[in-house]
Amino acid sequence: MKIAIFTDTFLPDVNGVAKTLGRLTTYLDSSNHHYIVISPKQTRNESATDQIYPQSSFPFPLYKECRISLPKKTEIKNLLLSFEPDIIHVATPFSIGLCGLQLAKKLNIPLVGSYHTDFDHYLHYYHLSLLSRPLWRYMEWFHQSMSRIFVPSAHTFSQLQKRDFHNIQIWKRGVDTTVFHPHYNHSEIRKKYNIKQKYILSYVGRLAPEKNIETLAYLFKNLPEQLNRQIHWSIIGDGPSKQYLEEHKTANVTITGFLSQKEVAPFLASSDLFVFPSESETFGNVVLEALACGTPVAGANAGGVKTIIQEGFTGMLCRQGKKDDYINAIASILENSIWRQQLEENAVRYAQKQRWEDQFEDLLTGYQEVINEERKTTKHA
Known part of the structure; x- marks a missing residue:
């Protein structure tokens, strides 16, 4: 399988989204799948590799740990045409995620997304609750064309279902028990x-x-x-x-x-x-x-x-x-x-029953189901 991941945060960022995607790419390496990651450029990951394609970015003024990216859409489009991904996975709803969404539609590549962050809840803590309605309107628009939306818990599944999101699937998180275990001094x-x-x-x-x-x-x-x-x-x-x-x-x-x-x-x-x-x-x-x-x-x-x-x-x-x-x-x-x-x-x-390997296999199964569904639709069109 060939997967293109679009995300507005990636390693070495320290947050749940970046860490999860980092673990995912490590698993894809070990299981002989191919991938590329389009993510923000930072001082600690300046150079591109055969798999990581950092885009120019700058800190978000109100929350400097987050970055706003300026993706080069033409270059990324050419990259996709060369890589020929089976599926595009958009992990965040900001500038790089939006670029992935637009290119998936333009190039007719199967598209899935993952919902990681309760932005609506965040607004409450930053006294910006007035933005809740336009935020949900944007999120609904952003995700409506996705063939699958992966969410990490039953709570988030229910939250999005009430908002009339469709094609939702739970993709749980795992734990690395070789690192996290009780046997330390x-x-x-x-x-x-x-x-x-x-x-x-x-x-x-x-x-x-x-x-x-x-x-x-x-x-x-x-x-x-x-x-x-x-x-x-x-x-x-x-x-x-x-x-x-x-x-x-x-x-x-x-x-x-x-x-x-x-x-x-x-x-x-x-x-x-x-x-x-x-x-x-x-x-x-x-x-x-x-x-x-x-x-x-x-x-x-x-x-x-x-x-x-x-x-x-x-x-x-x-x-x-x-x-x-x-x-x-x-x-x-x-x-x-x-x-x-x-x-x-x-x-x-x-x-010990919550293995990352099982969670990633569930995700890959979801990818394959979407790819198969898209092929059937194209065949009968």
């Missing part, structure tokens, strides 16, 4: 970061308003005093809200900044509980990674996260906007060591 993390407290609570992810970072700041100062004295918070990540957390952190909080996956995994495995208050996830890869490390999760009963955490079995779900639910969840799990051990064992067993 927990004392090394404690020694490296001078952690003396009995319990380690961790958060991994972007430090940004849409991740509900405000809840973490609240928890730093509002856990019961006796319990709080026994807790060390490890906040792993970077982003526009890092300064806000620095200003609100207490003596028992470490903010590490960005760490690689191989550095994150031992942290997760050494944690007694993973706290993830984000209500805007379409899936929540890091939640699955925490479970694979044997760490139960207190997470938001919202978005894709609620489809990963099994209440009372691998963690606890907290109601949207209810910060005290997290206090109750943290206290309940930490103060019951027998139950916590059972949660840890359940988490590992669940995560």
